[in-house]
Amino acid sequence: MAEKLEDLNLPNLTVQKIIKDALPDGVNVGKDARSALSRATSIFVLYITSQASKEAQKANRKTLLGQDIIAALEELEFEEFVEPLQVMLKEFKDLKQKKNKTKKNSEGGDVEMTEEIEDEAVEEEENCETHE
Structure with missing residues (x-):
């Protein structure tokens, strides 16, 4: 488990690449916005993982499978x-x-x-x- 909250954030280069791929050319994103997106993404991943873990527990499994993630997304209305x-x-x-x-x-x-x-x-x- 992560020792600090910052350990849960995605790498900055990964976030930067995702942002660049999602936005049209010529659009710049400030450092604060990149940081906010990184934190929001980490929280989203933890949220889905938590629900997927519940799905695996319902099936008496300790290992998360793709089907658990899919079920979690559906359960959480994504x-x-x-x-x-x-x-x-x-x-x-x-x-x-x-x-x-x-x-x-x-x-x-x-x-x-x-x-x-x-x-x-x-x-x-x-x-x-x-x-x-």
Whole structure:
């Protein structure tokens, strides 16, 4: 856990990049505004994480899953974030699968078995997401 409140803030460069990507060219943001956005973002992340933790506890789990974050967003009425998050989760899983396949190919492992197990795991997680 963080020792100081400031430890929970996102790195300044990350916040600066997010702001730059979100705003049109030529728009400058003051240091105080960047600091406020950083703090607000950290609070938002903690808020969603707290609710997601409750969702995991309901399912008798200690590990937060993507489905817990999605359920938390829906519970806290941030539905507009659900679809983009689901897209990003799918892209992440696809990228992870590609990396595992590449790694197994380079090691000469059993690629077909690995793909089959990964496909089942992804399918199982997607089924969990649709049933909630």
